Amino acid sequence: MHELRRDILLGRWIAVLSESKEPSEYYLPPDKGIAERSCVLCSGRERETPSEITSIRRPGTLPNTPGWWVRAIPSFKPVFQVEGDLGRRGVGIYDRMNSIGANEILIESPEHNVKPEDMGLEQMIRVITLYRDRIADLNKDLRLRYILIFKNSKLDPDETFFHPTSSLVATPVIPKRIKDELENAKQYYDYKERCIFCDIIREELRVGDRVILETRNFLCFCPYSSAFPFESWIIPKRHSCDFHEISNEEIEDMGFTLMSVLKNLRGLFKVEPPFNYFIHTAPNRVPRRNHWHTLGEDFHWHIEIIPRLIRRSGFEWGSGFFILTTSPEKAAKYLREVG
């Protein structure tokens, strides 16, 4: 019989099918090959992009010139814009506000044709350092409530660049998916006086069959109630609600772990599957009474990697009840053993 599993973080249920699909049973679009050899994000064309916000670059080189390893620039077509006031107000019985926030492109490499898992640890450390610096910077803007860093790889509708990039979106409200996670983590903390994520780490290490990889500072595993087949999380063992408080040692370890999982995913599916990853960190602090805004004892930052192997059915959109076609235990075994 199929099994229903409750997502301890989101309160939703997932149906895990009893006969797990193997990696080869998912349809993957073939690699298109690389249509172009360079683009506006490549080294040498810095003047064609919006002026850089920050970069990590060779000492002595100037902003908006070659010599950078990683570079943050504003989006070409931002959905959220930095200038303006929030203008939150009622419209009849509804609510609206201006689209204030930030939209940045985080260029992961001066090279056009490199994948994150192949860029080398030193470069990956720079990418993660850029993530940290951008969040730490935007954290000071009191109009912003949340900063999400994520990566789209292949297949996303608005993917404009083949150049390796991540994205940053800062929003003036806490997005629903994050709010659900925060609220459930807070409920658990209120009840147990323990961090739910720390408990998940202990439980996954105890059971072991959903673990993909354990390093000195991180655990990588397939969550018990994954919503996507081969979904994988990377979570620091040290309790910390803010991603931007990551230590240098942790950055290196996270880079190694992230590259390992992405390499294993590619190994498993022969071609790199379309995927996204997100960093879920605590929201920006504002002077409020909700205690996670001030303490952060009940949240624990982590990365969620979701391969985009399936299309959601009408049932799933209409109910929020997801069907999982490969069990997390099988997925973790595949991802462990391919490495």
Place this chain on the structure above:
Amino acid sequence: MHELRRDILLGRWIAVLSESKEPSEYYLPPDKGIAERSCVLCSGRERETPSEITSIRRPGTLPNTPGWWVRAIPSFKPVFQVEGDLGRRGVGIYDRMNSIGANEILIESPEHNVKPEDMGLEQMIRVITLYRDRIADLNKDLRLRYILIFKNSKLDPDETFFHPTSSLVATPVIPKRIKDELENAKQYYDYKERCIFCDIIREELRVGDRVILETRNFLCFCPYSSAFPFESWIIPKRHSCDFHEISNEEIEDMGFTLMSVLKNLRGLFKVEPPFNYFIHTAPNRVPRRNHWHTLGEDFHWHIEIIPRLIRRSGFEWGSGFFILTTSPEKAAKYLREVG
């Protein structure tokens, strides 16, 4: 500037882009034509399906023989099964239960090549009557907490049949998406002592620019904070939490309204766009204290129609913050004027 809108029912935010895409700017897969002329769901092959649960048929004809207009059968590959106990228990820190429930195929016509908007009002009335009867029947099973009726049209991953069908899934828990809606509606009721849906109806009629169609018993409109471009809702003007308490007059009116919207969608996109619709009705009553379980004053059944014109981006999956590429006002104007 783009505009952020709060979903009054789900608490989530939607970014409505300032430059709305026109219908012709969405990519639609071409109609494949009909690969087959008949299938196992057609009239004459009743013995090849699981035995029918119920049907509406010509007087004097026998179950599992021709003569039916609409017919409910168990799924060929059910995810939820009727027999067994719930077996809900902890697994370490997590929760699981058996996949108890129901999975039914609601065959909308004995004809293989008919679309809902072309089947004629008389046949559509039978389809809706079948919806009502199945929900009313399963409502009595105390293990079941929710019954969702929905339709997949084109493009869904597990679409096995080209024959016109709807689906019924009954689950032993209230799915997350429904729970969010119920909880927000309850909060609103607790605060205002009014039904949020009744207020939405009044507001939409007052403003008018999101209305597609108004009939004696129903309002059809594009919601203020639609998550999908050209999303359309059909809602009864009479307050009622249970779809299965629909009157015969309302069934006829709902059939007319649903067919009109689907016809307009097809007219707008030249080919029929892939779409889903769901009936959101109140959960099965159980003897609990939560007042919507017993009163139902704070819920109001309705149909949500979502054309599947876009693919979700990594940002949307990671945040639950959706980007709307055609405003509801523009969408409603298109849908009103094409008719």
